[in-house]
Amino acid sequence: MLFRTRPCAGLDQQPAELGGRAVEMLIAQLQRNELGVPEWATTTTIPARWTEGPTVRKLPGSPVQASG
Secondary structure: OOOOOOOOOEEEOOHHHHHHHHHHHHHHHHHOOOOOOOOOOOOOOOOOEEEOOOOOOOOOOOOOOOOO
């Protein structure tokens, strides 16, 4: 869920999913008895989701999407 103070368009970077993935990685390291900084860095990608809002105008001729 995107936490907002007012309605606006933008990217939802899915902080709950990212935090969950971080916890999974930490638990896996603990189960393998790995301590300290890993020798090799890794990258985990969680795709962001676009959130529609009133702060971005529609392009002329673009199809209207049903809300809901």
